[in-house]
Structure formats: structure tokens, C-alpha cells
Amino acid sequence: MEELLKNPVFASHVVAASGSVAIGTALSYHLDTIKTLIQVGASSNKKLNATQVLERVKSVSGYAGLYSGLSWLTVGRITSLGARFGVHEILTAYYKDGRIDNYVYVSEALFAGIIAGALESCLNSPFEMIKLRKQVAAAIHIPVPSSSISSVKSATAPIISRLLPGFIPDKVALDRTVNLLSVLSSKNHNLGEALKNCPWMMTGSGKPPDVTDVKRPQDIVRLEGWRSLWRGLRTGIARDSVFGGIFFGSWQFLHLAMLNWKAVGMDPPPERNDEIGPLSPLVLSLTAGFSGSMAAAASHGFDTSRTRSQCIVLPKYLAMERRLLKWTRPGNWFERFTGIHPADRNLLFRGISARMARSGLSSFVLVGTYFMVVDHLIAKS
Structure with missing residues (x-):
């Protein structure tokens, strides 16, 4: 491990990846807060919009409330996104092994993204839980007790x-x-x-x-137990698996389309993709941003269900009673399998535009920043 860290190429990739994740998360975090509050505050007869959420957060905690919990999500995404892209690269390297043209099919990229998304959900779940509680607490006024x-x-x-x-x-x-x-x-x-x-x-x-009373990590562990940090994991795995599969599958499709577009007019015509040359960071960023928006739209129903489940305070003694009584999950077989609560059936697409914008912007900034920083550091070294 020490030799890897001393390697300037490996160190450049680590610094570029961490910095790009942090910048992409910070620039798109306010959209994530708006999306979360729309999902949590929605009901069958009440539909919040972004303007109402902004006014609510501004009146309770100011504009700084839009970035409540940013540090927790940043740490979680540095770990989970590293696992997502790392697992995807390992699987695609296995697929490309022995092929002359270094080619990856769209179906292979989609399958690798599904596996990478499942691992990402397991790693990011505790950080996402704490982040969500802090976002909700930033929009709820806590009365000051009159007693001493x-x-x-x-x-x-x-x-x-x-x-x-x-x-x-x-x-x-x-x-x-x-x-x-x-x-x-x-x-x-x-x-x-x-x-x-x-x-x-x-x-x-x-x-x-209330969720405002159980927002710190130590309070969550004491009252709800360690298992609560992975609440909604089944829905989270479904969400991130769909997101990872659609993201990498569509990104690979667009990447191949851009390579074919670039190869038009080349004389002689290239026989392999390696002969075409790499795409520019701007093109890679645009394709990643579009793929991120598509993946967010496809997986948004699972995201809404998980967000609403993580916002519910479930003390550990109640969870123990459910296990002892062998409590059955409500809903049909698909809802039980994916963890969707039947009460959320009509609310699954609330906040979809904010999530599409957040995922598109985050993916655009992440990929563009990563490639620009890597090119700069490697050229400098």
C-alpha cells in the first residue's frame, strides 16, 4: 500500500477523485436538500414545491440550512463513489481481457453498474441517514422550553x-x-x-x-440501535443498482456514439477504438451529466421510499417487538421485495426534477473535474 501511495500516478488519481467528489457534492447539495424536503413533506393531499421549501428553510435556519449535513454526505460519497467506480472498472477490465479492440458492450457496463451500485448503497447508508436527519431538522422550528x-x-x-x-x-x-x-x-x-x-x-x-430530537449519530445509535443506520437498505440497494446500471450503461452507449462521431472522416478509417483517441473532458462531462439525469429519473421511486423510511424514528424496542412477532411487511410482492411502503405509492415521483438536476450537475462536475485535475497533475509530474 505504501508503494501505491508513493506512486505519483496513483496519488494523482486519488487526489483528483476525492477533490472532484467533494466539489460535485458541494455544488449540488442545495438541490439534494430541496429534493429531500419535498419527499419528506409530501402527502396525498399536499404537494410542496421548491419555492415553499426554500422559504421554509430560510425562515427556520437561513440559507445555511440548505447545506446542513454536507460534511457527512461528502465523507460518505468519497468512500461509496470510489467503490462504485472501482468495482465497475474491475468488472469491465475482466470483460475486456483478451479482446483486441479494448471493447465493452453496453449490457456488460449495465451489469457491472448494478453490482457496483449495490456495494455503494451498503457503504453510504449510515452517512445518508445522518445527512437526511440534519436536513429535515434544518427545516423544522424547535420550540425553546419554558422550564429551567x-x-x-x-x-x-x-x-x-x-x-x-x-x-x-x-x-x-x-x-x-x-x-x-x-x-x-x-x-x-x-x-x-x-x-x-x-x-x-x-x-x-x-x-x-420527533426526527429533530434524534439527529445526532450518538442519539440514533442509543435510541434506534446500530441497525437503524442501514434502515431501508433493501430499497437503497434497489435504487443504487438501478442508478448504477442505467448510469454506466447509458454512459457507455453515449461514449461509443461519440467515438463513432469522432471517427467520421478519418483517413484511413480506424480499425480499433484506441486509434480514434480519447474524448475531451467536456464531452465526457456532458455524457456523464446526461446519464446521471437519466439514471436519477429511473431510480427516483426507490429514492423517495427510502428517504421517507429513514425519516421515521423507530426505537429499538419497537423493532425488537416486530422481529419477535414476525411482523409481515405490508404491500404486494414487489413492494415487499424492494422495501416500498404501500402508503407511498402516490408519492414516489415527488421531487424528481430536483433529483434529476442534482444528479446531472453532480455527475457533470465530478467527471469533468476528475479528468482535468488528472491531466494537470500527470502533466506537471
Whole structure:
């Protein structure tokens, strides 16, 4: 590994790849935030648009809220995109082995993209989960409690302090629940304090806490467990597999079309693709951006379903009950297989234009920046 890092060509590719991912993510992140909030805030009778989302974020956290969670996504994408392109290159190198013209069929590029996308989803899932929680929290106003810090700490039960430190229970909801249960016979004289020690009564109403209260990584792990970082993995694998297959398949198709276009008029006509010469970084960027938009449109339904599932707070004791009771997933066989909830059937295409724009811009900047930086560093070295 040390020898690879000392190799100037390998080091140039690493620096170019990391920098291009960071720049592409930063330039398109505001579109990702708009897309996420449109998906999360959508319902069957309510449809948000980009203007409403921008006004909401501006009123709650300012324009800086559009970039909430950027660092988490950047770190995750440097790892996951490296795995996506690396696995794709390894598989296509296997396909090209022994061929004279160094040729890769579109179907082979599509299959390699499907496998690479599945691996990308597994690596990027925890970072995407934390990023989404921070994006949603940036658009929701958190009221300041009127009680003092000391009284809040004294009123918080130990079970709540362990599961979600710093969480403030809803005293109004708890008092309402105590009044409803007071008509029943009970051996416990202090019903309110007893309910505080039940984990499912954290909020006082039996409902899980809001997503704004569970946005930090340590809070997610304490309340929802390590498995929650990979929630919606089945839908994520379906999304990234479709995205990777369409992206690399269409990119290979457009790449071959551009090579054939470049070969027109060459004398003598080239017998192999290597004789045509490489395409310019601008052409590669345009084809990658168009392929990214197409792949985003094809996989957007899975993206909406996963985004909405990751925004739901599911404490680990409820997840354990579902496993013990062998809870069956709702929906038809396709929805159960891909992880889509039937309640999201009419919402799967919300925010598709924002995601297409974000994927197209990110792919354009990523590929263009990568090739320009690599050419500059290699020529300089």
C-alpha cells in the first residue's frame, strides 16, 4: 500500500477523485436538500414545491440550512463513489481481457453498474441517514422550553436519559395520559413517575420522538440501535443498482456514439477504438451529466421510499417487538421485495426534477473535474 501511495500516478488519481467528489457534492447539495424536503413533506393531499421549501428553510435556519449535513454526505460519497467506480472498472477490465479492440458492450457496463451500485448503497447508508436527519431538522422550528434546565433534568426519568440524553418530555401529553388512566384501578400511587420509566412513554403520548430530537449519530445509535443506520437498505440497494446500471450503461452507449462521431472522416478509417483517441473532458462531462439525469429519473421511486423510511424514528424496542412477532411487511410482492411502503405509492415521483438536476450537475462536475485535475497533475509530474 505504501508503494501505491508513493506512486505519483496513483496519488494523482486519488487526489483528483476525492477533490472532484467533494466539489460535485458541494455544488449540488442545495438541490439534494430541496429534493429531500419535498419527499419528506409530501402527502396525498399536499404537494410542496421548491419555492415553499426554500422559504421554509430560510425562515427556520437561513440559507445555511440548505447545506446542513454536507460534511457527512461528502465523507460518505468519497468512500461509496470510489467503490462504485472501482468495482465497475474491475468488472469491465475482466470483460475486456483478451479482446483486441479494448471493447465493452453496453449490457456488460449495465451489469457491472448494478453490482457496483449495490456495494455503494451498503457503504453510504449510515452517512445518508445522518445527512437526511440534519436536513429535515434544518427545516423544522424547535420550540425553546419554558422550564429551567434544573427542573427539566429532575423531571427526566433515568430510562429517557439513557436512550436519548437531553430529551425533554412533553409534560402536557403525559398529564393527559395520566388523567385518562386515573379512572383505572392501580397499585401505583404515582402513575406519572411510573409511566416515565416505560420507554414507549418517552414523549408522554406513546409516540416516538420527533426526527429533530434524534439527529445526532450518538442519539440514533442509543435510541434506534446500530441497525437503524442501514434502515431501508433493501430499497437503497434497489435504487443504487438501478442508478448504477442505467448510469454506466447509458454512459457507455453515449461514449461509443461519440467515438463513432469522432471517427467520421478519418483517413484511413480506424480499425480499433484506441486509434480514434480519447474524448475531451467536456464531452465526457456532458455524457456523464446526461446519464446521471437519466439514471436519477429511473431510480427516483426507490429514492423517495427510502428517504421517507429513514425519516421515521423507530426505537429499538419497537423493532425488537416486530422481529419477535414476525411482523409481515405490508404491500404486494414487489413492494415487499424492494422495501416500498404501500402508503407511498402516490408519492414516489415527488421531487424528481430536483433529483434529476442534482444528479446531472453532480455527475457533470465530478467527471469533468476528475479528468482535468488528472491531466494537470500527470502533466506537471
